[in-house]
Amino acid sequence: MMKLKSPPVNSLSLELLTEFAISLEKLENNRACRGVIITSSVPKIFSSGLDITEMCGKSMEHYTEFWRAVQEIWLRVYSSSMVTVAAVNGSSPAGGCLIALSCDYRIMAENPKFSIGLNEAQLGIVAPFWFKDTFVNVVGHRIAERSLQLGSLHSAPEAHKLGLVDELVPEEKLMEKAAAVMAQWLALPDHARQLTKTMMRKPVVDRLVAHREEDIKNFVTFISKESIQKSLRMYMEMLKKRKS
Amino acid sequence: MMKLKSPPVNSLSLELLTEFAISLEKLENNRACRGVIITSSVPKIFSSGLDITEMCGKSMEHYTEFWRAVQEIWLRVYSSSMVTVAAVNGSSPAGGCLIALSCDYRIMAENPKFSIGLNEAQLGIVAPFWFKDTFVNVVGHRIAERSLQLGSLHSAPEAHKLGLVDELVPEEKLMEKAAAVMAQWLALPDHARQLTKTMMRKPVVDRLVAHREEDIKNFVTFISKESIQKSLRMYMEMLKKRKS
Amino acid sequence: MMKLKSPPVNSLSLELLTEFAISLEKLENNRACRGVIITSSVPKIFSSGLDITEMCGKSMEHYTEFWRAVQEIWLRVYSSSMVTVAAVNGSSPAGGCLIALSCDYRIMAENPKFSIGLNEAQLGIVAPFWFKDTFVNVVGHRIAERSLQLGSLHSAPEAHKLGLVDELVPEEKLMEKAAAVMAQWLALPDHARQLTKTMMRKPVVDRLVAHREEDIKNFVTFISKESIQKSLRMYMEMLKKRKS
Numbered sequence: 240m241m242k243l244k245s246p247p248v249n250s251l252s253l254e255l256l257t258e259f260a261i262s263l264e265k266l267e268n269n270r271a272c273r274g275v276i277i278t279s280s281v282p283k284i285f286s287s288g289l290d291i292t293e294m295c296g297k298s299m300e301h302y303t304e305f306w307r308a309v310q311e312i313w314l315r316v317y318s319s320s321m322v323t324v325a326a327v328n329g330s331s332p333a334g335g336c337l338i339a340l341s342c343d344y345r346i347m348a349e350n351p352k353f354s355i356g357l358n359e360a361q362l363g364i365v366a367p368f369w370f371k372d373t374f375v376n377v378v379g380h381r382i383a384e385r386s387l388q389l390g391s392l393h394s395a396p397e398a399h400k401l402g403l404v405d406e407l408v409p410e411e412k413l414m415e416k417a418a419a420v421m422a423q424w425l426a427l428p429d430h431a432r433q434l435t436k437t438m439m440r441k442p443v444v445d446r447l448v449a450h451r452e453e454d455i456k457n458f459v460t461f462i463s464k465e466s467i468q469k470s471l472r473m474y475m476e477m478l479k480k481r482k483s
Numbered sequence: 484m485m486k487l488k489s490p491p492v493n494s495l496s497l498e499l500l501t502e503f504a505i506s507l508e509k510l511e512n513n514r515a516c517r518g519v520i521i522t523s524s525v526p527k528i529f530s531s532g533l534d535i536t537e538m539c540g541k542s543m544e545h546y547t548e549f550w551r552a553v554q555e556i557w558l559r560v561y562s563s564s565m566v567t568v569a570a571v572n573g574s575s576p577a578g579g580c581l582i583a584l585s586c587d588y589r590i591m592a593e594n595p596k597f598s599i600g601l602n603e604a605q606l607g608i609v610a611p612f613w614f615k616d617t618f619v620n621v622v623g624h625r626i627a628e629r630s631l632q633l634g635s636l637h638s639a640p641e642a643h644k645l646g647l648v649d650e651l652v653p654e655e656k657l658m659e660k661a662a663a664v665m666a667q668w669l670a671l672p673d674h675a676r677q678l679t680k681t682m683m684r685k686p687v688v689d690r691l692v693a694h695r696e697e698d699i700k701n702f703v704t705f706i707s708k709e710s711i712q713k714s715l716r717m718y719m720e721m722l723k724k725r726k727s
Numbered sequence: 728m729m730k731l732k733s734p735p736v737n738s739l740s741l742e743l744l745t746e747f748a749i750s751l752e753k754l755e756n757n758r759a760c761r762g763v764i765i766t767s768s769v770p771k772i773f774s775s776g777l778d779i780t781e782m783c784g785k786s787m788e789h790y791t792e793f794w795r796a797v798q799e800i801w802l803r804v805y806s807s808s809m810v811t812v813a814a815v816n817g818s819s820p821a822g823g824c825l826i827a828l829s830c831d832y833r834i835m836a837e838n839p840k841f842s843i844g845l846n847e848a849q850l851g852i853v854a855p856f857w858f859k860d861t862f863v864n865v866v867g868h869r870i871a872e873r874s875l876q877l878g879s880l881h882s883a884p885e886a887h888k889l890g891l892v893d894e895l896v897p898e899e900k901l902m903e904k905a906a907a908v909m910a911q912w913l914a915l916p917d918h919a920r921q922l923t924k925t926m927m928r929k930p931v932v933d934r935l936v937a938h939r940e941e942d943i944k945n946f947v948t949f950i951s952k953e954s955i956q957k958s959l960r961m962y963m964e965m966l967k968k969r970k971s
Contacts, residue, residue: 343873343876344873359675360671360672360675360676360679361671362675363672363674363675364675365675365678365679365682366679368682371682371683375868376868376869376872377868377869378869379623379867379868379869380619380620380621380623380683381620381621381622381623381646383683384620384680384683384684385587385588385649387679387683388587388668388671388676388679388680388683389667389668389671390671390675402869405873423877424876424877427848427849427876427877427878428848428851428958430851431847431848431850431851431852431853431878432848432876434853435848435853435854435859435875435876436872436876438853438856438859439859439868439871439872439875439876440872470672603919604915604916604919604920604923605915606919607916607918607919608919609919609922609923609926610923612926615926615927623867624863624864624865624867624927625864625865625866625867625890627927628864628924628927628928629831629832629893631923631927632831632912632915632920632923632924632927633911633912633915634915634919714916
């Protein structure tokens with residue numbers, strides 16, 4: 240099991256992404272490890288998504304390095320040869336939702352206060368094409384189109400209804416259920432399961448691999464715009480005020 | 484708000500399509516206008532679809548001009564930078580359904596007598612690939628395949644169940660609800676919403692743009708066939724008789 | 728109507744596939760025949776799928792011939808110009824499920840003991856890309872991804888819920904219902920229905936046609952592996968023991 244631990248909100252900073260990638264690589268190379276449950280050790284939050292401080296007031300070089308790390312995590316989780324189960328034990332906006340969407344199976348705590356979704360549009364930014372592709376592969380084109388345009392955060396019951404998560408369970412049963420699901424998936428022969436997974440996901444993985452540098456350039460250009468920087472600063476101010 | 488008004492049934496004649504395109508272009512260029520609700524001022528009918536008289540007993544030149552106008556409307560509605568809400572206040576077969584499918588959100592009056600669908604196959608004609616692509620993006624491949632092959636017209640409740648419309652409301656609440664939905668969509672920053680919409684819809688738009696002349700040629704060849712002309716004449720006779 | 732009859736379990740042997748292809752070709756060329764209902768004359772089993780004895784302990788030439796016959800059946804059923812209705816009157820794993828998925832409409836007997844699914848992964852083998860494409864076109868990407876990775880066999884009610892079959896009816900009503908559905912589909916003009924079907928299915932058909940020899944090579948290489956042969960032998964032993 241892998242627990243994201245970066246209080247207070249598990250935001251995906253460059254540091255956390257780098258550690259996460261290294262841990263995944265180790266597990267991937269460990270033949271005794273056939274599956275991983277991804278969850279959070281922070282109460283009420285699975286992951287708050289990409290760390291906005293990494294995208295605000297930094298250099299182009301920093302944005303480049305950061306975005307490459309975001310791509311890297313997605314590539315590793317989405318095409319992992321291990322069985323990946325997300326035990327979503329709290330809210331999971333934006334990049335946090337992407338991590339969950341990239342697993343093989345998503346179980347969420349049945350708490351109507353927890354929400355999940357790709358809410359980038361709410362912040363005035365656009366989810367990149369591979370976030371979109373991952374989302375479409377889970378919920379289909381129509382639900383993705385509407386949810387992405389509105390930047391919707393869906394409550395746990397709504398997320399379940401839309402197919403964004405596969406199952407809801409009471410919070411106290413979440414890890415038990417995740418372990419049971421993992422056992423079910425591990426009962427299958429690895430090789431056939433892995434080849435099947437690759438067949439399903441390769442087109443979307445290949446698309447990012449083919450356009451990786453272009454995607455970084457797009458991100459850096461977009462995020463460096465003064466209008467975007469301004470709206471991110473305003474968003475951070477708002478978060479600070481809400482906290483205090 | 485834009486009201487289709489061409490009694491008795493709002494059929495999409497060359498004239499109505501041309502006016503519609505001009506109106507949309509004006510709104511699109513008016514920066515104060517960020518959204519449009521498309522509805523009908525004709526009772527019980529949203530739009531009866533393409534005007535069959537434009538496809539029957541006319542010259543090849545006429546068919547060419549007509550089909551280009553149909554393509555034009557779809558391109559404008561489907562890739563509009565405005566928020567587009569269809570307030571479907573009556574039946575909406577074929578081309579009428581296409582207009583609704585091309586909006587960002589569809590609300591339909593909860594009247595089981597109103598129906599909606601791409602029923603071309605019933606008339607012995609084939610919905611072109613971009614009607615199909617638009618339909619698949621809303622309801623998915625399986626429902627589209629079955630519905631297009633059978634030329635199904637779905638009652639409002641059925642259309643809602645299939646995802647063809649997003650919401651049903653009592654007839655008298657339709658415009659109020661459409662305004663509320665519009666307000667919700669307009670609460671988002673335009674730029675991010677527009678880029679997201681383009682990302683979702685561009686592949687399907689590009690496909691028609693790339694094959695536009697070929698698609699016109701296909702239509703003109705198909706519609707000029709004596710067998711098709713005959714079945715359209717029979718269909719019009721039937722409509723006349725039903726009316727009298 | 729076409730009844731698969733190869734007791735005890737309607738497994739798709741080279742012989743049955745060849746007969747099936749010839750019968751379909753005859754019907755296809757018979758202009759009086761506009762539709763076909765595919766069902767089984769074996770109690771409780773629609774088809775047990777590809778005959779494992781054809782894939783075990785045989786020559787490369789045999790595997791090649793067998794796989795070409797499997798491709799041929801799928802190409803014929805999936806792109807048939809006739810209306811094809813599957814009356815699934817028993818369990819239908821793997822290749823049996825593929826036959827059903829390739830029809831225009833699937834009705835299944837409402838018996839919770841009957842199951843259907845592409846369970847290849849359970850046997851340690853991988854459903855080829857065109858099985859996957861056919862499946863995705865029916866149930867969408869997410870359900871296909873999960874079901875294929877787990878090699879799930881779905882009970883009739885579950886299959887209906889997932890959209891894998893279109894309708895459940897009591898066993899004794901199955902043929903009556905299939906005839907009624909056929910009548911509904913045959914009420915449409917053939918030409919428009921056929922062109923619509925081609926439009927929906929051609930991309931997936933073309934993909935196999937373009938990669939047919941490569942797909943045969945992949946199958947033959949995969950199935951000839953000692954590890955795969957071993958797991959097929961173990962599976963057959965298990966089936967034998969279960970029978971006695």
